[in-house]
Amino acid sequence: MAKQKDFSLNLVSDEMTLSNGDFVAPEGLCWLSVVSCLLLACSYVGSLYVWRSDLPRDHPTVIKRRFTSVLIVSGLxxxxxxxxxxxxxxxxxQ
Incomplete structure (x- = not known):
């Protein structure tokens, strides 16, 4: 089986591994990871409050809307x- 070339953007190079094979994170990768995690968590919680309604939160319509929003965010x-x-x-x- 022939190997395919990886044409994706790869910020990890051979200089970022130690002699024993451990990964050394490039500068700024930690902050990017934390911001990405917070953005994902905020999008999940924010999806619960997207719908405006005068109905109480335990009304079946509100529950269905929130379920749909969480399903979409979880799918994405x-x-x-x-x-x-x-x-x-x-x-x-590997």
Whole structure:
């Protein structure tokens, strides 16, 4: 089987690994990771409050709207994590 070339943006280079193979994070990757995590968490919580309604929070319509919002955000979260991984170039060693 022929190996395919990886044409994605890869910020991780050979200089970022120690002699024993451990990963050394590039400058700024930690802050980017923390901000990405906070953005994902805020989008999840924010999705609960997107809908404006005069109904109480335990009304079936409000529950269905919130469930739909959380379902959408939860469905998009793997895409968000994939985009973060592609942007930062972090790879899992096997």
């Amino acid at each position: 979260s793997p895409l968000f994590v994939w985009a973060w991984r592609e942007f930062t170039g972090v790879r899992v060693s």
